Amino acid sequence: MNIVRVLVIVGYLAIACLPLAWMALTSIKQPAATISTTAKILPLLGADSLADVGDAADAGNAHSFAPTTSAYAELARKPAAETPEEAARGRSFLDYLWTSAVIGVLSTAATVALGTACAYGFSRFRIAGSKDWLFFILSTRFMPPLAVVAPVLMMYRQFGLPNTYAGLVILYTAFNLSLAVWLMKGFIDDIPRAYEEAALVDGYTRMQAFWRIIVPQARTGMAVTAVFCLISAWNEFGFAMTLNNAHAVTVPVYFAGLQGNVKGMPWPQIAAGVLVFVAPIVVFTVLVRHHLLRGVTFGTVKQ
Numbered sequence: 001m002n003i004v005r006v007l008v009i010v011g012y013l014a015i016a017c018l019p020l021a022w023m024a025l026t027s028i029k030q031p032a033a034t035i036s037t038t039a040k041i042l043p044l045l046g047a048d049s050l051a052d053v054g055d056a057a058d059a060g061n062a063h064s065f066a067p068t069t070s071a072y073a074e075l076a077r078k079p080a081a082e083t084p085e086e087a088a089r090g091r092s093f094l095d096y097l098w099t100s101a102v103i104g105v106l107s108t109a110a111t112v113a114l115g116t117a118c119a120y121g122f123s124r125f126r127i128a129g130s131k132d133w134l135f136f137i138l139s140t141r142f143m144p145p146l147a148v149v150a151p152v153l154m155m156y157r158q159f160g161l162p163n164t165y166a167g168l169v170i171l172y173t174a175f176n177l178s179l180a181v182w183l184m185k186g187f188i189d190d191i192p193r194a195y196e197e198a199a200l201v202d203g204y205t206r207m208q209a210f211w212r213i214i215v216p217q218a219r220t221g222m223a224v225t226a227v228f229c230l231i232s233a234w235n236e237f238g239f240a241m242t243l244n245n246a247h248a249v250t251v252p253v254y255f256a257g258l259q260g261n262v263k264g265m266p267w268p269q270i271a272a273g274v275l276v277f278v279a280p281i282v283v284f285t286v287l288v289r290h291h292l293l294r295g296v297t298f299g300t301v302k303q
Contacts, residue, residue, distance in 0.1 A: 020275070027071045027272035034267035071268035075276060093273050096254040101280065103165055103250060104233040107172035111229045112222050114173070115180025116188075120214060122181070123188040124196070134185075137178045145175055146238045153242055163247035168240060172233040179232075180225045187221030188214065223291035227284070234281055251277050 026034050075093035122130055152171065153162070161167035191214060199209040215222075237252040245253060255273070258265060285292070 020278070023271040023274055027268050027275060029268055031264070031266060031268055034271075071266075071272035072276075074266075074269050075273055091249075093251075093254065093269075093276070096249055096251045097277065099165070099248050100234060100250040100252075100277070103168045103172065103248070104230050106165070107169045107176070107233045108226050108230045110169065110173045111176045111180045112184075112226050115177055115225060116184050116215070116218065116222060118177075118181045119184035119188050120210060123185055124193070134182070137181050140175075140178045149239060149242050152239070156243060162243045163245070165248050167243055168233075168248070168250070171239055171243070172229075172236065176229040176232055179228060183225045183228070184218065184221050187218050191217045220291045223288040227288060227292065230284065231281060 078092050121127065122134060127133065156162050156167055161170070195213045195217070196209045199213050200206070204212065235252065236250075237256070240250045240253050241256060244250065249257075251273070255270060258270065
């Protein structure tokens with residue numbers, strides 16, 4: 001049985017990693033090789049015919065699959081500008097990645113903090129119509145977010161929020177807050193009230209009991225919530241494209257803007273950018289993996 005289990009896990013892992021492996025190979029190929037009708041697994045040196053590369057127009061660069069300039073180096077290079085205005089707007093991929101990181105981290109931190117505080121109130125205090133309020137909070141996720149993009153855009157224009165970091169941070173926080181409240185309430189409900197009562201008897205205030213008792217006990221739920229909220233904000237495209245298409249542009253909007261490039265789609269650069277874009281999420285998930293494993297089973301065993 002152990003051998004079968006290992007084979008199943010290894011097979012699934014190979015299938016799951018295949019897209020990432022293909023993108024990694026694409027990122028070190030020549031642009032012409034990425035659109036060749038003949039699949040090349042490895043970017044081997046010394047391709048013996050232009051047919052292997054696929055486009056006679058690129059004959060000057062088609063003699064090898066090895067790139068003359070690394071696609072990863074291109075990510076940090078500022079785009080060439082023909083006018084002073086274009087030079088002022090010139091940004092590298094790392095600038096867009098930094099924008100995504102700032103917006104994703106700030107919105108995730110705000111969502112987890114507000115969601116934890118709100119869930120604590122619903123879990124520990126008697127609130128009139130609490131079940132109705134919880135259903136109302138959950139119902140905000142029933143409607144597709146893009147259905148409200150027009151009124152949000154009009155409202156943001158009144159407050160001068162388009163093309164700003166604050167605009168997307170507030171929006172992502174608002175849309176992810178319902179998920180955070182529901183996830184955190186389940187975790188806080190499973191924390192015994194006796195811990196807080198003992199702290200209150202010892203002279204702690206309610207706020208001190210929350211910070212010193214509830215928050216440490218709920219860190220597993222906070223880690224799980226942070227992963228979901230960060231992934232949602234990291235990959236969001238619709239609002240980012242509508243609200244921030246000139247300044248504070250995120251990576252998904254940057255990738256969409258590459259369509260219609262006069263030189264064609266730079267597939268090696270896109271593949272390299274996707275790998276770099278995915279890396280922070282993978283690293284963050286690995287760092288909190290112990291909390292995630294405990295989070296999926298938290299509260300399932302009662303004694």
